[in-house]
Amino acid sequence: MTFVQIIDCKTSRVDDLNRLMDQWVEQTEGKRTATHSIVGKDRSDGSHIVEIVEFPSYDVAMRNSQLPETDRIFREMVALCDEMPTFTDLDVVRDEALYKANARRLMEQLAQEQELALLDEVLAEGYHDHDPTNEQDVIGMDAVRREVEMWRGGFDFAFTVDDQIAEGDRVCTRWTWRGTHTGDFMGLQPTGMDVSMTGTVIHRFRDDGKIVEGWWQYDLLGLMGQLGAVEG
Template sequence: MTFVQLIDCKTRRFDEMNRLMDTWVEQAKGHRTATHSVLGKDRADDSHFIEIVEFPSYEEALRNSSLPETDKIFREMVALCDEMPTFTDLDVVRDERLYKSSVRNLFGLLAGKGELPSWDEVVAENYHDHDPANEQDVIGMDAMRREVEMWRSGFDFVFTIEDQIADVDRICTRWTWNGTHTGDFMGIPATGRQVTMTGMTIHRCRDDGKVAEGWWQYDRLGLMAQLGALDPLGL
């Protein structure tokens, strides 16, 4: 679960504090486990600052705090503050930015294009996929991989993400799929045709950002028509 720490401090020596933060990042390069940080200034009090530091987990934050560079910088930071800084520890229970990133990575994994995280990092082991084209839902990562292999064996394809909308733990993605028919697909031999398809998918993400469930709607009938698999409706 993503972990965030709020560091609340007051200082009239901001320029020195800012340089100290830069020094911390430089000295801890390759060791620091923080993934993102934001520094904000109070509009009503220009001596009041809050730094928001994000970590992949609480355990990673503890590992970061045990670094010798962290202890040294903390003592220097306290010396620059008007009073003792306070720390607030937060477990992130909703992170729409993380969820969108996970879903984008999933679409990348489906196509197998680019440098991407592993399936284990993106998809929950008990992932549940709802596809109206399948008689039964696809449940579990192994079953999902078999489903993906069926598409990859028939097409060389990519997804283009057109839109993404987040609502709590749900991410709705409007996408365009473009492929080349390079192998057998549902009994249709390779045609070499360039084909395209549009659709929308809603994914549900867990607190840790892994994708746990998906509901698909797409123009599979249009795809089959492009492959020449449909009768010309009596024409």
């Protein structure tokens, strides 16, 4: 179970505290077990500092706290603080990565949502789609709907999300696409064949969670080979 520790302190020596944290990162390189760290400053009180540190589990966090470098840095941190820091230990019982969820939701809508107007719920107006299989980028909701209609006209299909990685305002999704060739697709008459392909897409999000840009990579040549359009 993911474990989070919240460190709450007050100090008038914020710059010195930042330098101390830099020293800790440098001196524990290759030993630290934390996976994510966020430091925030209270907008209403510049001396109020909160650090949120994430670990894979409580046991892993304890190994981190037992490092001699961690113990030394903690004592120096206390000396910089106006009062004794407080620690809150939390086992994470719910963790919603909203950008990742919206990326998955888009994949579901592309395949299953009959009313394409609902794409507006996850895509920003002016959405810009980069697809190396298209001669021109797809820009704007009307163009997106035409692209989706082309794929739906050729296949009954669904996506399986195999993996996702989120960093800042971007989410990378690795996916598997499976479909049945039920209609005309790029001039190929329906074969009734079950086909599949794999790919990835990186989506860029704006602050409200809507997707503003996407970069796709997938094995269209392999798909066409399965349909008999090119030699395998």
